[in-house]
Amino acid sequence: MEFRVLRYFLTVAREGSITGAANFLNVTQPTLSRQLKDLEEELGKKLFTRSSHSIILTDEGMxxxxxxxxxxxxxxxxxxxxxxxxxxxxxxxYIGGGETDAMKQIARVVRDLQIRYPNIRYHLYSGNEDDVAERLDKGLLDFGILIQPADLSKYNYLNMPAKDVWGVVMRKDSPLASKDTIQAADLLDVPLICSRQALKQTFSKNEFADWFGEDFDKLNIITTYNLAFNAAIMVEEGIGYAVTIDKIVNTSNDSNLCFRPLNPRLESGLNIVWKKHQVLSAAANMFLKEFQSKFSTV
Structure with missing residues (x-):
């Protein structure tokens, strides 16, 4: 399987037609069609469903x-x-991580490196813990930011000097908005929009379930999410209350939303990780040294 043909295939998938892809690639349509046919024969699978004007990827093509x-x-x-x-x-x-205010620490390292090394470029990938870990394991990311507790056995890591504070985002006209903090009993009879990170079981441990106690299974969780921006839209529309971390949803004076921390307080630490035995590029090594020089390490 030639790398060039893979690029051809991706272009066809993106353009949605042989004609559009051939024009983009500056090759003839017969040449491109033949390359795709050879690829299908090599794999023994049909990759496209063709019509007169467009193509659709099969499951194997996807x-x-x-x-x-x-x-x-x-x-x-x-x-x-x-x-x-x-x-x-x-x-x-390449740096991956979920939504967290700790990205400010990454940004400060980038800012200082940018002054000395303006030719370094930074690529941020947003996703949940599973997404980030998968891309780390495949070598597509240099560093990942994981929320504790996480399985760190495959990684070198540093503790980040920050903690995410868990709480509830709600409309300012909600009954619970009058409270300074939210206790477990407050959440029993309300519709909840929960982060999948909050519900995830790691090493037989779920911090949110432990915080809530024996009535955890009685919660009315109507929606789960992995991006707080989307959860905030659901809250604004009156769907429910979102369990999330502080400072990633707009709860300013101009917003219709507010944040109330959990009581007792629930915090999650964070780690910046990189794959064991991975040979980092010169730029990634410089980033790591800069991070270590700025923040406490483990």
Whole structure:
């Protein structure tokens, strides 16, 4: 399977037609069609359903698209890393993480490095813990930010000097908005929009379930989410109360929403991690050294 043909395949999948892809790639339609047919024969699977004006990916085609994107990303990353091995430090750094105010610490490191090494570029990937871990394991990320507790056995890591504070986001006209803090009993009879991170079982431990106690199974969880921005929209529309962390949803004076912390207080630590035995690029090594120099390490 040729790398060039994978790029052809991805272009066709993106453009949705042989004609559009051929024009973009500056190749003839017969040449492109033949390459795709050879690819299907090599894999022994039909990748497209063709019509007179467009093409639709089959299930096998959708799987190949996902894998091809990962392969192309990896090849591009390798090329960038070797291209950065010059006297002037440059290159690309890939960082993944969920929604957290701790990204300010990453931003401060980036800001200071940018002054000294303006040719380094930074790529941020947003996703939940499983998404970030998968991309780390495949070598598509240099660093990940994971919320504790997390399985760190495959990674080198540093503790980040920050903690996420858990609480509830609600409309300012909600009955619970009059409270300074939210206790477990307050959540028993209200519709909840819960982060999948809050519900996740890690090493037989679920901090939110432990905080809530024996009535955890009685909660009325009507929606789960992995992006707090989307959860905030649900709250604004009166769907329910969102269990989330502080400072990632707009709860300013201009917002219709407010945040109330849990009582007793529930906090989650964070780790910046990178894969064990991974050879970091010169740019990624510089980022790690800068981070270590700024913050306490473990």
């Amino acid at each position: 799987l190949l698209r996902k894998r091809a994107e990962e392969i192309v990303d990896m090849v591009d990353k390798v090329a960038e890393e070797f291209g950065s091995m010059e006297e002037t430090l440059k290159g690309d750094i």
